[in-house]
Amino acid sequence: MIKITNLHKYFYKGEPREVHALNDVELVIEDGEFTLLNGPSGCGKSTLLNLIGALDDLSEGEIYFDDDEVSSLGEEDKTTLRLEQIGFVFQAYNLIPVLNVKENIAFIMRLRGFEESFIENRVTELAKLLDITDKLEYLPNNLSGGEQQRVAVARAVATKPKIILADEPTANLDSINSKILIDMMKELNEKEGLTIIFASHDEMVKENVRRVINMYDGEIVDG
């Protein structure tokens, strides 16, 4: 469970233009949720996702992963938390261009020292689920955007993290590929019990998630 209490985030753009990007956010996200942070550009979706993912420091408040309060962790523990418990999917795929699809999917598993036999099986399993089995030897540049994003999802879920944070994952995809991606993520959510949190203003995502958290001007309006 993720529990967020009294969360504020300020950015300093040089005095006096201080940005209050998140304003007293209170939120509980249960294990296994398939949830969207929804709202207009600038309302704070990415900021909230980055704080949940321990990619940025909060200004005030607490974010709990079960019993661990994230902001009180040292840098090393935050890195471990990110590596072991969270998978990230970004708008810009962020695949490693010199590694083929198989190596990209295996990347975090290798970083964490997983057994080669586990890695082989997991790559095969995910490639099947995400329909990229015939692309495993390709370099990312030779794939379509939809395929690249599916590789990014496979890489993010490979180590079986508890949570996937997906920031505008469909922003560069057409509607057909967006739907394919969302359906595949839904299947992963159901099959592997992953908690998935999207930040997006894509209607397609909105129509397919189970919970919509509406944000406006740094606040949670409902959801």
Ligand SMILES: Nc1ncnc2c1ncn2[C@@H]1O[C@H](COP(=O)(O)OP(=O)(O)OP(=O)(O)O)[C@@H](O)[C@H]1O
């Ligand atoms: N690094 C930063 N420095 C200064 N201000 C920032 C920074 N990052 C975000 N902001 C500001 O914080 C507010 C929230 O931004 P955020 O990117 O979280 O919104 P968003 O809802 O994700 O928007 P979008 O849908 O356009 O990605 C905005 O006013 C933005 O300009």
